[in-house]
Amino acid sequence: MSRKKAVKGKGSSNTPNSSPSSDKEKGKKVPTQSNGVVHPSRPSLSNSGEFYDIAFKVMLVGDSGVGKTCLLVRFKDGAFLAGSFISTVGIDFRNKVLNIDGVRVKLQIWDTAGQERFRSVTHAYYRDAHALLLLYDVTNKASFDNIQSVNRFEILPK
Numbered sequence: 167m168s169r170k171k172a173v174k175g176k177g178s179s180n181t182p183n184s185s186p187s188s189d190k191e192k193g194k195k196v197p198t199q200s201n202g203v204v205h206p207s208r209p210s211l212s213n214s215g216e217f218y219d220i221a222f223k224v225m226l227v228g229d230s231g232v233g234k235t236c237l238l239v240r241f242k243d244g245a246f247l248a249g250s251f252i253s254t255v256g257i258d259f260r261n262k263v264l265n266i267d268g269v270r271v272k273l274q275i276w277d278t279a280g281q282e283r284f285r286s287v288t289h290a291y292y293r294d295a296h297a298l299l300l301l302y303d304v305t306n307k308a309s310f311d312n313i314q315s316v317n318r319f320e321i322l323p324k
């Protein structure tokens with residue numbers, strides 16, 4: 167069975183309009199704290215049909231082939247994507263709702279393409295993220311060294 171990463175960037179898992187900004191576009195009032203965390207006064211419904219109380223945007227960042235997609239699929243679905251490696255095109259995301267101490271936390275996890283040619287696209291998504299996971303391959307020192315290219319100047323507004 168082949169993996170279908172080629173459709174990434176076109177909302178393969180959920181539609182992109184489930185991004186936090188889309189609620190504003192629809193005119194829905196979503197209270198936002200000063201740190202940007204979406205925290206509805208009553209539960210909201212995610213695209214997957216699950217209610218959540220609070221939402222965070224998380225980015226997976228790192229060189230191509232370090233395992234970003236595999237980590238996300240493992241976390242979301244509990245499966246490991248073995249076999250042929252098909253590089254991510256652009257960017258994709260998946261939602262997962264966790265129950266933490268009675269609070270339903272929606273993690274919107276963005277899987278970025280590690281290839282250099284997509285860098286300008288993926289960097290545009292960093293700014294309103296609540297967390298960046300910097301990934302590297304423990305068998306590839308260069309992938310660790312390259313993490314330094316994700317510096318605060320790319321994340322903070324200019």
Ligand SMILES: Nc1nc2c(ncn2[C@@H]2O[C@H](COP(=O)(O)OP(=O)(O)OP(=O)(O)O)[C@@H](O)[C@H]2O)c(=O)[nH]1
Nearest residue numbers: 230231232233234235236247248251253254279280
């Ligand atoms: N041995 C081993 N292989 C892994 C692991 N994680 C991922 N792989 C393999 O590494 C290759 C690349 O994994 P991906 O998750 O597609 O890498 P990626 O970082 O998303 O790559 P891009 O989409 O190009 O940015 C695949 O062939 C995986 O099967 C791991 O923990 N151990």
